[in-house]
Amino acid sequence: MRKWKGTFALLFLLAVSWLLIVSSVAFVELIAGAVAIVVIVLLTHRSRDLFGGLRLSLKALLFTPIYLMVFLWQLIRSNLDIARRVLSPSLPINPGIVKVQTQLQSSLGKLILANSITLTPGTLTLDVEGSSLYVHWVDVKGTDADAATQSIVAGFERTLMEVVE
Amino acid sequence: MVILGNILIFIGSLFLALGGLGLIRMPDVYNRLQAGTKATTLGAMGVILGSAFLAPEMLTKAVLLIVFIAMANPVSSSTIGRSAYKGGVPLASRSVRDDWEKEEAAE
Amino acid sequence: MTPIIIVSLVLIGLSALLTVIRLLAGPTPFDRLMASDTLTVIATAFLVLFSVISGGTDLYIDVAIVYAVIGFIGVVTIARFLKGGK
Structure with a gap:
């Protein structure tokens, strides 16, 4: 099947x-x-x-355009963010690599999530190992892994869960 | 349509130029990847969509190209970032945190 | 060609120039690889725009599609090669 x-x-x-x-x-x-x-x-x-x-259901079909909208909005936001950082004379970056967890099971889901993270403000997926992703973050906030997971992954994951496993 | 196309092309090329500037200013390869990928993805998408508005007969190919760029660009920069890390390129000295290094040291 | 298009062409040229500076400056091979990846995307966008301003022939957009695909495959292959192993 x-x-x-x-x-x-x-x-x-x-x-x-x-x-x-x-x-x-x-x-x-x-x-x-x-x-x-x-x-x-x-x-x-x-x-x-x-x-x-892929999930083949009416709900998945409904959530695909929503996901694309979220994606496009995040892409525009991330570009404005990068533009602000690059243009300001003091170069306000605070980079580091954080490890975040995902609940997506399929490799397609992880692939799409990794791509989406790369195009969201200030983050770049470096590697996927099992259910954890290594993400380079331009502006690291705090040292808590759960908080990082929340702010990087959670926004996409909820919508993406409806489209892929 | 023509005005919208022109505006999209201008915004796109503006972001392309910002990406080039980011490539020059950022301190290490990972930050450069961030600036390069994001800016050129949206920049190229803007220029291509704007061009398609100016010449509607190429709209279908432009859509295909936009989808391809949106999927392929993050993959290639992730691959470069990963091999840079595995190849031992250090993070910039102002970096504050590295979870991956801790993992590899623990193994 | 409207003035906006000319300004856009200048901006695209500027971004290509900055990318070439990074390509020449390095310092690591990964910087050069990333610069050439960026250059591929810039060239793709330019080819599509050129396809419009050269009089609406859609020859160049076919070139752009093939160029984007080949550039992507090349960059991924070289990145995997530079890492060594696997």
Whole structure:
């Protein structure tokens, strides 16, 4: 079941990408795309369960745009934050590496979370080991690991939990 | 549409320039990665979306490119940061905390 | 070409220049790698903009897509190589 879900998600993703690239529905283009997609699906048979972490439900579908909105808003905020730090003459940074915990189980969930953390204000994921993430933080506040987890991970995790496992 | 496209292109290139400035000013490779990744991701997204507003026939390819940049850019900077740490590049001297080093020392 | 586009081109050129300074200055190989990664993204954005100002041919955006993909794969490969091992 999990494998079939992964195959389906991969097929869908590749088909959408192909349609966006050729931006036409001519017969020849569709045939070429279908051949390429079948070859890719067969070649990537072993690493199929990356997309197995997707939840297929109405709620997940509903939360995807919400997640994208949160993501875009955080990206804009982080850019303003970086701009403020870079432009101020005294360079107000207070960097360090903190370890935070995540409750997401699937590797797809961790991948998306790591990417999101990298694009949120002042944080950069360096490594993922099991359920803990090592995050480089431009402006470390306090020394408490739980507080760091709260302020870095929790905002995304709640929305992301609804979309992936 | 054209005005919006121009504004997006201007904002995007402004952030690209800020990213370049961040690359020069930040003290170590990790902070530079932070400035570089965030600024260039939003900057490139802005420029590409703005260009798509000016030439609507390339909108589909522009959307694909924006999605690709949003997914690939954080991955590449995480990979660089990780190999820099494993490769022994020290944090800047003004860094205040390093949980990872503690872990590796404990093992 | 509107004045805003010209100013934007200057800003993109400035950011590429600053990135090249970091690429030449180093000091570690990872700094250079990160600078070339940034340069890839800047070049992608420039190619898309150039595709518009060169008269609406969408040839350059195809170049930009391929360039972005190849740049990404190259940077990840070199980063893994520089780490050594795995």
